[in-house]
Amino acid sequence: MHLGTRVDHLSLLSEGEKAAIYDAALEILADVGMAVHHPAAVRLLLEAGCRLTDDERVLVPAHLVDGARTTAPSVVRVFDRLGRPAMELGGRRSYFGTGSDLLNTYDLETGEHRPSSLDDVARAARLVDALDNLDFVMSSAYPNEVAGELSCLLSFVTMVRNTVKPVVTVAYSGTDLEAIRAVAAVLRGGDERLRELPSFIVYDEPTSPLQHPVDSVDKLLLCADAGVPVCYVPAQMAGATAPITVAGQMALGTAESLFGLVLHQLRRPGAPFIYGHGHPVLDMQTAQSTYNSVEGYLCELGMAEMAKWFDLPNFGNAGTSDSQLVDAQAGIDIAMETLLVMQAGSNLNHNAGYLDFGLTGSLEGIVITDEVIAMCRRLVAGITVDAEHLAVDVVAEVGPGGHYLGQKHTRRHRGDQWRPTILNRLRRDVWEAEGAPDLRTRAGEKARAILRDHEPPPLAADDDASIDRLLAEYLSRSEGEAAQAGLPPAHAMRPARPVDNA
Numbered sequence: 001m002h003l004g005t006r007v008d009h010l011s012l013l014s015e016g017e018k019a020a021i022y023d024a025a026l027e028i029l030a031d032v033g034m035a036v037h038h039p040a041a042v043r044l045l046l047e048a049g050c051r052l053t054d055d056e057r058v059l060v061p062a063h064l065v066d067g068a069r070t071t072a073p074s075v076v077r078v079f080d081r082l083g084r085p086a087m088e089l090g091g092r093r094s095y096f097g098t099g100s101d102l103l104n105t106y107d108l109e110t111g112e113h114r115p116s117s118l119d120d121v122a123r124a125a126r127l128v129d130a131l132d133n134l135d136f137v138m139s140s141a142y143p144n145e146v147a148g149e150l151s152c153l154l155s156f157v158t159m160v161r162n163t164v165k166p167v168v169t170v171a172y173s174g175t176d177l178e179a180i181r182a183v184a185a186v187l188r189g190g191d192e193r194l195r196e197l198p199s200f201i202v203y204d205e206p207t208s209p210l211q212h213p214v215d216s217v218d219k220l221l222l223c224a225d226a227g228v229p230v231c232y233v234p235a236q237m238a239g240a241t242a243p244i245t246v247a248g249q250m251a252l253g254t255a256e257s258l259f260g261l262v263l264h265q266l267r268r269p270g271a272p273f274i275y276g277h278g279h280p281v282l283d284m285q286t287a288q289s290t291y292n293s294v295e296g297y298l299c300e301l302g303m304a305e306m307a308k309w310f311d312l313p314n315f316g317n318a319g320t321s322d323s324q325l326v327d328a329q330a331g332i333d334i335a336m337e338t339l340l341v342m343q344a345g346s347n348l349n350h351n352a353g354y355l356d357f358g359l360t361g362s363l364e365g366i367v368i369t370d371e372v373i374a375m376c377r378r379l380v381a382g383i384t385v386d387a388e389h390l391a392v393d394v395v396a397e398v399g400p401g402g403h404y405l406g407q408k409h410t411r412r413h414r415g416d417q418w419r420p421t422i423l424n425r426l427r428r429d430v431w432e433a434e435g436a437p438d439l440r441t442r443a444g445e446k447a448r449a450i451l452r453d454h455e456p457p458p459l460a461a462d463d464d465a466s467i468d469r470l471l472a473e474y475l476s477r478s479e480g481e482a483a484q485a486g487l488p489p490a491h492a493m494r495p496a497r498p499v500d501n502a
Contacts, residue, residue, distance in 0.1 A: 008092070008380040010343035012301055018309045021302075024251035025258060026062045033057030034210050034259050038217035041263055048266050057210075065258055068265035074311045076229045076272040078136075079197040081164040081187055082457070087135055089229075089274065089313035092345030096318055096338070096373050097136035098124055099351035100155075100170050100203065102361035105141055106326075108447055116141035116361065121155045124353070125162035127363055127447055130454040133373040136166045136201075138350055140361045148172060149478060156180045156200075157467060160187060163456050167200040168231075168350060174218030177202065179474045181226055186466045187459070195227035201274070201348070202228055203315075206256050208236035212263075220260055224267040231315040231348070232260030235278035237289050238299070244282075246298045253277025253299075254306060261312075274348060275307050276315030291320045291351075291358055292333040297340060304346035316341050319352030319369035326364050326440040330355065334369050339376045364443035371422055371443075378418040389413075422446055 013021075036042050036058045046052060051059045075090035087095045105116040108123070120141035128134045139155040146154055152172045159167045160183070171177035181194070188194040204219045206212045223230035234256040236242035242249040257277050264273050279299035280289045290296060300317055307314030318341050321333035341349050351358070353366035383389075394409045404410050422442040424431060431437075437445070459467070 007382055008343060009345070010301065010340065011305060012298065013305050018306060021247065021250050021254060021306060022309075024247075025255040026065060028210075028251065028255035029060040029065065029259060030062060031059065032210065033059045034212055034256070036212045036217070038212065038214050041212070041217045041221065044266055045263065060259060060262055064262050064266075068258070068262045069310055069312070071265045071269040072261060072273045072312060073270060074313075076274060076313045077198075078166045078201060078229065079199055080166055081160060081199055083188070083197050083199075086166050087348070089347045090311075091347075092308070094342045094346055094349060095135040096349045096352060096369070097134055097165075097168060098128055098138045098140045098366060099320075099354050099358070100138040100140070100168075101142040101151075102140055102354065102359065103142050103144065104356070104360040106355075106360065106362045106364070108363050108444060108451075113360065115144040117145055118143035118154060118158055120361070121158045122162045123451060124361070124363065124366065125159045126454060126456060127366060127450055129163035129165055129456045130450045131367065131370040133370045133377070134165075134352060134366070136168055136348070136350075137163050138168045138203075139170075140353060140366070149176065150475070152176055153179050153183075153471070153474065157183060157471065160184075161459060161464075168203055168348070169200055170203050171219055173215045174222050176474070177219050177222055179470060181222070181228060182470055183467050184228075186463055186470070191226070198227065198229055198272070200228065202230045203350075204230055204232050204260075206232070206234050206260065208234045208241040208256060209252060210256065212259065217263070220264055221267050224264045224271040227268075227271055229272040229274060230264065231274040231276055232257050232264070233276045233278060233315050235280065237278075237280040237282050238295060239282035239284060240289075246295055246302065249279070249299050250277075250302050250306070253303065273312070274315050275310060275312040276348075277303055279303065279317065288322075289357060290322050291317070291354065292322045292337065297337065300337075300346070301340060301344045304341065304344040307347070308345060313347045316346035316349040317351050318342075318346075318349035319365070319372070320354040320358070321365070322355075322357055324356045324360070326355070326362055326368065326443070330365065331368070331439065334365070335372050335376075338369065338372045339379070342373075342376050342380050363447045364440050367422065367443040367447050368439065371420060375418060375420070 033053055045058050078087040080086040102116055104113055105120045106113055121139045124140035125137045128137045137159050143151050149172050152170050153176045156169045184200050185191050185194045202223050204216055206216050234253050236253055238244050238249045242252045257275050261273055279296040281293040281296045283290050304314050304316055318338045319334050321330035323329040352369035353361050355362050391409055394407055
């Protein structure tokens with residue numbers, strides 16, 4: 001292991017080890033191949049020089065991978081709903097946000113563990129809109145009360161109505177992704193403006209090991225055509241859908257993500273692409289897929305380091321816990337992972353507020369993660385060493401036995417201290433007088449205050465009406481397709497307006 005010495009630069013791999021992982025990925029692509037279930041994509045790949053085996057695996061030569069790395073941008077710029085610069089993905093810049101599609105939620109008011117709803121999507125987006133250290137929004141909750149084919153589109157609309165921050169979205173299929181893109185184009189003022197100033201990112205997955213389904217490829221190609229940034233992120237699980245070793249998991253995941261890069265860049269060279277792969281580990285004792293294992297952290301950090309080596313932006317993870325509760329274990333998991341990925345320079349880090357192996361969401365967990373990010377950002381900023389900060393003249397002025405409380409230097413630098421908003425720095429008597437709250441209680445109080453008082457900038461009335469028309473058209477079309485196929489109609493859409501939490 002090769003550990004860097006700077007607080008903002010953690011390195012696990014030597015140059016030779018990174019080259020070995022890349023060579024292994026190239027061997028998987030060229031000699032093992034990928035199952036591609038999308039005829040048009042297969043034709044595109046074959047025309048570019050790939051080969052098809054007797055069992056119809058696509059073999060990708062190394063020169064296509066190297067070429068795709070050359071044409072893909074090293075920096076992906078993302079803007080908020082108002083058109084302001086929000087994230088510059090690439091290099092060692094780290095951004096953080098929530099994750100998507102949690103089936104269950106801890107109710108902020110009652111503490112009940114219950115199925116998630118579209119209102120929970122709205123609350124999470126509105127909360128993140130007010131938190132200074134979270135940079136983007138994913139849905140957090142899965143709207144169990146609506147039909148699956150409507151869930152992603154309705155979640156996207158709910159998010160953009162409850163935050164101005166960039167959105168990272170999943171999509172049910174290429175069809176609803178086109179509807180999502182159309183909504184974003186309305187808000188940006190047209191297709192070309194959206195291409196110039198993208199306000200959302202698409203999260204897309206192949207199926208590990210070595211499979212690329214029709215829907216996954218449809219979404220990948222649509223993003224290339226539209227200039228929408230896309231993360232192509234295999235979610236392989238070490239010991240189950242990937243080798244159990246960290247290096248083996250990295251080699252397979254790198255091959256699958258780089259395959260997406262090749263196809264994406266063949267479709268439209270220079271389109272914005274974000275590399276990455278998942279790091280779950282199957283615990284061989286409990287048969288549980290874990291988010292926060294030590295081996296998972298190693299894979300995650302190694303993946304971020306490979307992204308720097310490729311000169312590609314990367315998709316990462318932070319703010320998660322395998323605990324079922326917001327407890328000490330959750331605090332350990334959230335703090336450790338957040339600091340590590342920031343030191344590694346991981347770019348687009350999602351899943352703040354995830355508990356219970358990615359099955360349950362917590363608004364208190366989101367608030368705690370926001371606090372941890374603030375602390376870690378101060379830490380990785382490091383130590384300023386110059387004459388003003390060395391303060392030799394101040395030491396001389398105070399002299400032996402004096403104090404620094406009244407010094408102008410102290411007043412000038414009071415703002416240098418990082419100050420928490422929910423961590424406890426009270427004397428015991430003051431803490432007891434306030435009801436002896438623990439961290440989860442204080443995080444819940446902050447979340448409730450934000451949801452009571454914070455109002456995100458509303459959509460323009462014309463844009464809001466246009467989105468309603470797009471939703472109505474999509475619903476009408478999907479209902480008609482369902483009827484033709486003899487399927488039951490989708491559930492009625494629920495309002496996706498900002499939630500009143502007064």
